[in-house]
Amino acid sequence: MIITALRNWRPAAGELVEWHPSEDALGAARTAGADADPGTFLQDNHIRGIWAKSRSAAPHTAYLAVTTDVDGVLDPEAMSRALVRFVRRHGGLRTWFTTDGATVTRSSIRADEVAFEARSVGTTAGDSEFRDYALARLSAEALATSWPGFALGAVARTDSFTLYYGCDHALSDGASQAMALTELLDFYDNEAAGEALGPYTSTPTGGFADYARAEHDLARSFDLSSPEIVDWVDTFRHHGNSMPRFPLDLGLPPGTTAPMHGIEFDLLDDTGSAAFADVCRAADGRYLAGVLAAVAVTDLETAGRREYYGMTVVSTRGRGDFLLTQGWLCNFAPLSFVLDGCASFAEVIARANDAYDRALRLARAPLPSVLTALLASGADPLAVMTSPNMLSYMDFRRFPGVGSAPYERAMLFTGEGETANASMWFNRDAHHLYLGCQSPSTPFAQRQLARYHAHLRDVFATVAATGDYPISATTDREVAVARHHG
Template identity: 40%
Template sequence: MKLAAMADWRTAPGRVLRWSPTPAARVAAADAPVDPGPPSDLQSDHLGAFRALGRNRAWTGVATDVDGDLDRDAMTRALRRLVRTHGGFRTWFDLSGPEPVRHLVPAEAVDFEVEEVPVDGGDWDAALQEHLTSRFDEECTPDSWPGFAFGVVERPGGFGLFWGCDHAFTDGASQILLGSELADLYAAELAAPGGPEVVEGALPKPEERGDFRDYVEEQRKAATDFTAESPEVREWLRMVSSHGNRLPRFPLPLGLEEGEKAPVRIRTLTFLEGDEVTAFDRACKAAGARISGGVFAAVAAAERELAGRDHYFGMTVLSTRDRGPYSRSQGWFCTFAPVEFEVGDAGFGELAHRAQDALRHAKQLARAPIHLVVDTLLRTGTCTPADIGSPQLLSYLDLRWFPGAGRPADERGVHFTGTGRTSNASMWINRDADSLYLLAQVPDTAQARETVETYHGRLREIFRSAAG
């Protein structure tokens, strides 16, 4: 699975099929009972932004290719089983009142029908991308069911498969898991001699796919252990205060005025390949670090050279699913934490060691509920709402640990996000079996294009130098 732009997925031409809820399922969804309990903190923010904007391109998804002629009935059964299994995919939010109200479609009411839809245009790739964007924009919303869109490009001997989902019901790791799970569900439904083999252990066990709604309840209970005076919250405030009362920002000019945003442009770049990745891993271990520490060390070194920063201050995305009852669940299992360490004139090995220590500290700080942290930053006057904004993010993900890694549906897959607007140039640095590579969401301005190309180019040189 590659994290890339949606347009990087190329599938051969064919008949485009659309799966939609049956009329009876739509009626059941509209009448779905209220499901007690509030949304998660991240869902609350997302729903507030959706309501304020009326419509926002906050969807994410996956696409891949599967061998063999499509069995439409088997795919319908696989999709039905997927949605019935994961409660988040049966959820929608009523946003007509002051607070979001969650509704849950009964599992037994979920059903789908398939139809062929025209995708016109002389340029097949462009026409398909337009179709995907239109469908995801229209259907991947949190205020009606379903909050996802699914379809197939059918042709003899194989088919392309695509899925998009509103962010309220998913995150990046969930989408990567979903591509393999849906392919395995389909293979299981074929149940015919000579059909695709379902690898033992490929499908998640019940004890690995706990319901996201239970997770939300657990997180809210855990949040009661924290107050604005908790050490983790106080440390957040210290970090932000010592860096100009602002959350992290991209260190170089992006051609934007204060508070301005521009459309997102996706940029990808391979840093290391093959033996280079292995050598970089060895260099990190020799420094007492892991590749995650090495990634932050390389970024800190680039900021020192290009922006004169002798102190690294960044924000990372951390998974909250761990290896337990939610390890293969579908939902929004993320939080954020600040990463801070001295840079000075340290070499790569020392920086990697410092960065790894900082990441361990960040994981401790991530125990504090992010809503409480933000509320405290605002209430104390440490930050204004404009300062909170959309911080610069740096994420590292090792894709080799996902259950489907190395299998066809995963190897051919692309994980993508909708492209809205941004004021930063956040980076997702990922490792797979063959490479260490970058996905960045960059403001589409002339200065940003030039600045980011220089920055990413120097970052690649640092990675290669560290790998020897």
């Protein structure tokens, strides 16, 4: 499985099949009342964002999707039964939200009310024609303001089919998407051919409503004096009461965005990735610490940043029996460490590793508790609520289904809206380490990113080839300033 740009999704021609709730299931959703169970902070904030965006008539792009090619003839009815089992297993997928822009109300249907039907809706020539159709469907249906907040479809052929699943971000995250098709196809194989369920699909998993209640309980245990909250506030204040930004100027005025352009490229092949891991291990650091060190060195040598400051995604699935739960189960935490006194990449790894240990500790604090504390400290609300430049790392060797043909063929992508950041998503699998970057599409931003990414690739390549990377005493920025004044 790879995370890739939407433009790389090019299924072959075939029959279009969609799955939709039965009339009885839709009737149950129409008559459902409000739930007593709350949503999470991320869900509520996301739903308010959807409501605000709907006022501009802009298309919905805040979804995640995954697709793969499957050998064999599609059995639509077996897939209908598999989808029912999948949605009954995951209560979060039986949920939807309504809002007036302020109050968010959660509703759901019971597991025994879930039913789906397959529909043939024509044919497709594939490639760009299919993408246009699929994107229109995902924008309209993978929307958590009604049920279901996801869409399942296929392109059926005589000997194979392309399966795709898209879900509103309120109901899913990257890890959920990485597991969704594996679980669906496990149920499908069981329904179509009687094959035994795999160990992950047959294992009970916690419900997202339980996770949401646990988050609210946890938030009540934190206050302004909690060590994690104090550390969050100190970190934010130390960095000018601002969220992390990309180190180079991307040419966008404050508060503005541009259409998102996805950038994707390999950093290391399997041999280079293994060598890079050895370097990290020798320095007593995790692989992610090496990734952070490479980024920090690149920030220093291209932008003169002697202290790395970023924001990372931390999984919260370990807070209970939620390892296999479908939902949005993550938190965010700042990463910060200085490079002063380090002469080489290897010397930075330990600092990066310590910074990630600290980030894991800070991620224990629920985001609403953190934001409340930041505002109470006097930080500008606009600065607090600004979307930060993110750094994420996922190891796709560790998910259920790894090694199977559908998993290895799978592609994960997101809707493409607008951005002011150049967030970086580092991903590792058995074949390579690669980078995905969601960036502003302006020519100036793309020139800046080309320079930055070329430098980053050089750091990774040098470490993998030689075991280290000497940090330059003179940064690119200092060279540029010297040339200007010369």
